[in-house]
Amino acid sequence: MIYKVYYQENVHEVPVRENTKTLYIEASSEREVRHKLKDRPYNIEYISLLEGNHLEYEQASPNYKVENI
Structure with missing residues (x-):
């Protein structure tokens, strides 16, 4: 299954939508x-x-790339 993760890069900052x-x-x-x-x-x-x-x-988007972790 494929999951889309929404995240902020810094855990110590307040989340900002932008x-x-x-x-x-x-x-x-x-x-x-x-x-x-x-x-x-x-x-x-x-x-x-x-x-x-x-x-x-999502697969049709140019930004779609599954991370290999």
Whole structure:
């Protein structure tokens, strides 16, 4: 399954919408996504499972790239 992660790069700063970044990760659960990202200093805002039409839409984006962690 593919998950889209919304995050801020610095865990010590207040989240600002304009600074929110995204990445895509392949994992079997949201818990596994969090485990894979635990070594990074990210402030994770939201993790969304992508499937069906939503996944197809994201795959059509030029910014779509699944992280290898």
